[in-house]
Amino acid sequence: MSKLPGQARLDSYRERILNGPVLRTLLWLGLPPMVVQLVHVAYGVADSLWLSMYDEKAIAVPRQVFPVLMLFSAAVNALSAAGSAVLSQLVGARAYDVVRVEASRFFTASLALGVSLSTAFFLLRPLIFQHVVMTPREIFDYVMLYSAVMSLDSALMAAVTPLSTLLNSFGETRAPSAINVLALTVNIVLDPFLVLGIGPFPRLGVVGASATDVLGKVITLLGYHLLLRRRFGWLKLGFDLSFTAEWVRLVLGISSPVFVMMSTNSLAFMLQQRIVNMLGVVVATAYSIGFVVLDIADGMLWGLLGAISTMVGQSLGAGDARRAREVALKASAFIAAAVAAGAAFVYVFRVQLVRVFASSPEVVEESVRFLETILVGLPFFAIFMAGNSAGRGSGHTLVPTVIGMVRLWLIRVAGSYLLAIQLGMGSLGVWLAIMASNIIGGGFMLAWIAKGDWARPVVSKVVKGSGARWGATGTSTPS
Secondary structure, rough: OOOOOOOOHHHHHHHHHOOOOOOHHHHHHHHHHHHHHHHHHHHHHHHHHHHHHHHHHHHHHHHHHHHHHHHHHHHHHHHHHHHHHHHHHHHOOOHHHHHHHHHHHHHHHHHHHHHHHHHHHHHHHHHHHHOOOOHHHHHHHHHHHHHHHHHHHHHHHHHHHHHHHHHHHHHHOHHHHHHHHHHHHHHHHHHHHHOOOOOOOOOOOOOHHHHHHHHHHHHHHHHHHHHHHOOOOOOOOOOOOOOOOHHOOOOOOOHHHHHHHHHHHHHHHHHHHHHHHHHHHHHHHHHHHHHHHHHHHHHHEEEEEEEEHHHHHHHHHHOHHHHHHHHHHHHHHHHHHHHHHHHHHHHHOOOHHHHHOOOOHHHHHHHHHHHHHHHHHHHHHHHHHHHOOOOOOOOOOOOHHHHHHHHHHHHHHHHHHHHHHOOOOOOHHHOOOHHHHHHHHHHHHHHHHHOOOOOOOOEEEEOOOOOOOOOOOOOOOOO
């Protein structure tokens, strides 16, 4: 097969991912996205600060919208999980001609799903927040405004996600990270002006906070397209409707468990938000502040998860199951240790961190109690998420889905209702249920990673002359 433009770069990435020291390679891939995530955490903290200065109750608005938006983006994220497995394994197998076709298929499917679901979210949001989430009336109007703008953000994210998945599958993380940092920097600079109405800018409050998110997505989307054109011009990414029955079967086999997990997870988060809302606006505000502070503790986690998927996927595509298992175990241990260090830092400074966002003694006290309870289980949450990433890289997503559903529905949501409402423990019951769900979920996920029977590829390449073909290997349903 003749060399494609940019193939030498892709070959060098592949060689390093397949043969480099595991932790060093994990950091080589994961450090740039981790920097992005830390900048994102800084943006989130600053955004929460400006919202609290606009109106202390407004800080609770994004946390009200997040689980509902997660429900309407579940299909796009599930499709991304299938794309991660398929594309990274094809790169590991050096099936670059097939990658060119599959990238366009995943982009087309993601954009069509995203636009449809974002429109549905915009139309249905008044009913959902009033009757399902039961948003407190003090912030309901804020939630309506914020969610309207975020529906556009969700549609743009459906175009960004497949490009990010493709670049991660290649092992190309530095340039995309630079693009993300640029977008976040613009957000950080503009945010206080739009939220608080500084200078000639109007005082937009929650609308300003969401508008900067939309602008960031536009910058990221344009940057990704330019990057792909310049470094991987052979892809010729575009719209492709040539979805075969084989493609649909394989993609559904990988993505269906992820879709079930993400959609039911979002419903679980909505129900938990409803339970929190039943306990009053003080608890709802503390819940939001607590998660903002937790982002400081686990900010390192999110940047490294994509590296796990890429390394596992390429290893299995190259036929190296031993390395895939080694990646999953070493990465889980490293990330758990890093998050434990972050949790210790947050615990020491918990009161000072909370007081950045709240002046009300009741909110401060409740937020501190939230952190003191939940920080204990945070390293186990890191293991749970690392196992999810290994499952997505391998294409075997069923077991992580089952563990995730048990963790959220049986332990977190049912446990919250039992402890907080039925046994009268109030907010402490909710915080205890969240902590227990992370510890138990992380323990089960570690056992699954260690067992290692997930380390089997889901795609293969057969070269005949100048052509290539791929399809399911073994069963298309994950183990």
